[in-house]
Amino acid sequence: MPSPKVNIDRVFHALGDPTRRALVEKLSAGPLSVSSLATPLDITLTAVAQHLQILEESGLVRTEKIGRVRTCRIDPAGFAALEKWIRDRRSMWERRLDRLGDLLSGS
Amino acid sequence: MPSPKVNIDRVFHALGDPTRRALVEKLSAGPLSVSSLATPLDITLTAVAQHLQILEESGLVRTEKIGRVRTCRIDPAGFAALEKWIRDRRSMWERRLDRLGDLLSGS
DNA sequence: ACGATACTGAAGTTTTCACTTGACAATTAG
DNA sequence: CTAATTGTCAAGTGAAAACTTCAGTATCGT
Numbered sequence: 001m002p003s004p005k006v007n008i009d010r011v012f013h014a015l016g017d018p019t020r021r022a023l024v025e026k027l028s029a030g031p032l033s034v035s036s037l038a039t040p041l042d043i044t045l046t047a048v049a050q051h052l053q054i055l056e057e058s059g060l061v062r063t064e065k066i067g068r069v070r071t072c073r074i075d076p077a078g079f080a081a082l083e084k085w086i087r088d089r090r091s092m093w094e095r096r097l098d099r100l101g102d103l104l105s106g107s
Numbered sequence: 108m109p110s111p112k113v114n115i116d117r118v119f120h121a122l123g124d125p126t127r128r129a130l131v132e133k134l135s136a137g138p139l140s141v142s143s144l145a146t147p148l149d150i151t152l153t154a155v156a157q158h159l160q161i162l163e164e165s166g167l168v169r170t171e172k173i174g175r176v177r178t179c180r181i182d183p184a185g186f187a188a189l190e191k192w193i194r195d196r197r198s199m200w201e202r203r204l205d206r207l208g209d210l211l212s213g214s
Numbered sequence: 215a216c217g218a219t220a221c222t223g224a225a226g227t228t229t230t231c232a233c234t235t236g237a238c239a240a241t242t243a244g
Numbered sequence: 245c246t247a248a249t250t251g252t253c254a255a256g257t258g259a260a261a262a263c264t265t266c267a268g269t270a271t272c273g274t
Contacts, residue, residue: 009125016123017232018116028199035250047233049251068241068250074200079193086190092135093181124262142220152221154263175220175271219272227264232257239252244245 006059006081014058014078019043020051024060024074031073113166113188121165121185126150127158131167131181138180 014020023037038048052072055061060078063070121127130144145155159179162168167185170177 012122015119028196089135
């Protein structure tokens with residue numbers, strides 16, 4: 001199951017942590033195993049696995065276990081939700097500023 | 108002082124909290140005072156003020172105190188930083204997928 | 215002047231959350 | 245078969261962070 005319903009709440013919570021953002025940045029360059037992700041960060045493998053679970057539940061990362069190695073890659077779904085949220089907010093206050101501009105320039 | 112250097116770390120941390128995101132969403136519709144922001148959320152005024160400080164330090168919100176009322180509004184700077192971060196990551200894995208596509212289609 | 219409004223500051227409580235440890239399961243290599 | 249690799253599970257620790265209370269300040273309306 002990929003990511004049927006992405007929750008924006010989870011997405012923001014996931015990206016709120018700097019370590020998880022570091023994981024996402026690494027994965028942006030291409031898929032990696034859990035231990036490859038863990039090695040450069042001086043935290044335990046367990047901690048990384050926990051972060052990955054949160055990233056996966058948020059729809060930002062997709063993982064697949066083949067044999068004994070779990071391969072992780074970026075899942076576009078979470079990013080799409082994130083971009084939509086920003087776009088929605090932005091359109092709100094830009095529309096508002098437009099109306100303000102209309103008023104000031106005399107309709 | 109507006110927001111000279113926006114820190115993406117602070118931006119993501121600020122938006123990681125659902126209450127702060129609710130504040131941002133309210134402010135997207137237009138500027139509001141601290142107490143107007145606090146009333147619908149069943150937390151104390153003090154808590155809201157604390158959230159606003161974090162939002163301001165992150166470059167997502169700008170506030171100005173006139174008389175006894177502090178007016179809060181969206182600050183585009185934080186959002187710009189956020190969008191840039193996403194754009195950067197996205198371009199990374201899209202470039203990668205492009206190269207992959209080239210390989211599969213026989214250069 | 216007086217009371218009400220709109221915050222602000224300091225300090226404490228409670229909850230959340232990142233991280234660790236240690237034991238265990240499954241897979242692969244020699 | 246054995247040993248090393250790769251990851252998982254359960255439980256606990258500690259620190260950050262959200263939220264509260266309470267006391268105080270500045271401003272506004274009458």
